[in-house]
Amino acid sequence: MSSPQDVDVLIIGARVAGSLTAVLLGERGWRVLLLDRATFPSDTLSTHFFRWPALTAFRRAGIFDEVQAAGAPRLVSAFNDLDDHVFTEPVKGEGGVDHYLCVRRITLDDILVASSPAGTDGRTARSDNSAHPAARR
Numbered sequence: 001m002s003s004p005q006d007v008d009v010l011i012i013g014a015r016v017a018g019s020l021t022a023v024l025l026g027e028r029g030w031r032v033l034l035l036d037r038a039t040f041p042s043d044t045l046s047t048h049f050f051r052w053p054a055l056t057a058f059r060r061a062g063i064f065d066e067v068q069a070a071g072a073p074r075l076v077s078a079f080n081d082l083d084d085h086v087f088t089e090p091v092k093g094e095g096g097v098d099h100y101l102c103v104r105r106i107t108l109d110d111i112l113v114a115s116s117p118a119g120t121d122g123r124t125a126r127s128d129n130s131a132h133p134a135a136r137r
Contacts (some may be wrong), residue, residue: 052093
C-alpha cells in the first residue's frame with residue numbers, strides 16, 4: 001500500500017480532472033496516489049455534458065474511442081432557450097470534435113479506472129481518516 005512518501009504526486013479528488021491527471025502522469029512514469037472520498041465506480045450527477053475540451057483530454061489520455069463507444073449519442077446541435085425563444089446552432093469544436101457527449105458517471109469511472117497505468121494507486125478515504133484501495137493498478 002502506497003503512502004504519500006512513496007509517491008511522486010498526490011491528487012485529491014478522483015473525478016474527471018483528477019482521474020485524467022493521474023492517467024497522464026502515470027503514463028509518463030510518475031508514481032501517483034489518487035484519493036477520493038467516494039468509491040468507484042459511482043453513479044453520481046457529475047460532469048455529464050462533455051464538450052470538445054473534455055473530449056480532447058480523453059483523446060490525450062487514450063480513452064477517446066472507448067468513451068465514444070460507451071453508447072452515448074453524439075449531440076450535434078446546441079439549443080438555447082431565452083424567454084421562450086429557442087435558438088439552435090450546430091456544435092463547433094476544435095480538432096475534429098464537432099459534438100458533445102453525455103456519458104453516465106458510472107460508465108466514465110469504469111473507463112478511467114481501467115485505463116489507469118501501472119504506478120497509479122486509487123484510494124477511497126474513510127471517515128476515520130484512513131484509506132483503503134479503491135482501484136489499484
